[in-house]
Amino acid sequence: MKPATLDHRSDVLQNSVVVFSNNYLPMSRVNIRRAVTLLVSGRAEPLELETNLFWQLRSPSVTIEVPHHIRLRVSTAERLWKVPPVSRRELLRRDGHKCQYCGAGKALTIDHVIPRSRGGGHTWDNVVIACERCNGKKGDKYLNETGLALKTKPKAPMHPAVAFAESFWQNRPMPE
Template sequence: MTSAKRAITLVQYGVAEVLEESRDVVRSPSTVLAIPSVIRLRRYVRRPRAHPIPFNRRNVLRRDAFVCQYCGAHDELTIDHVYPRSRGGRHGWENVVTACRGCNQRKGSRTPDEAGMTLRLPPRAPSFGFYAYGQFAQMREGWSKYIGEAR
């Protein structure tokens, strides 16, 4: 997925070709360009994924599918440290989960075992594929034949 500006630039320089155009256009005083909806690179150079997925609140929520990892609620979500920071717990992928406000308060400064709560899934760093899938959450209808199952 790329921006409309980058897609137009890639097509203009011959780096990519248009497979499908959207109904949207970009206008200048002398030109009207249809914005590409699907482009294909003429040549692809694979770049290694050198950077890990950024650890931040938004990505933790995305990893946990915006669901409380204790009760399954979708409202008033917060971030909870499985092993509390007050007891030496780290602030990273393996120790942070999404929790609703009620579960987070009920757990307090205890571990899930001490609070009598169970996690739906153990926390871990997401894979790049799972992270990239979030970019296609609002996928357009015409893209399905090019992307297929995005999992």
């Protein structure tokens, strides 16, 4: 069972497999080739959810069934992850490079929801990306004095694995 013998033209290879950690936390997606490597080397095993779904890889001599979900057999020492300090780069990423008041994607600045002059902190739950126009409109006022409204409530970025796990379960179709 060598992945190298697989049909390279197969569209199946375009698909991906969800990798669960040893303690059943969905962690990431890998391509089929990587999944096969993990399975063949014994570092992962098929994970059975409510349905048993497989991608079928065919070559002239062999057919391999690759489960849609695999689980690592070894526990991955969860790397230490700390909430990053507030920075323009992280903030742009969190807010999707969009003004959190009007959705504009240009002339972006950092706005303190509770103005610093009124005691607001430079913390994840008090900073948002805002375009110059909205930031100017807001100035040193509280939100309720401006007529502006936030699209989302600002919060600290999540651990990447936790964020993946959340979206995995949220986007999962209900079992039939």
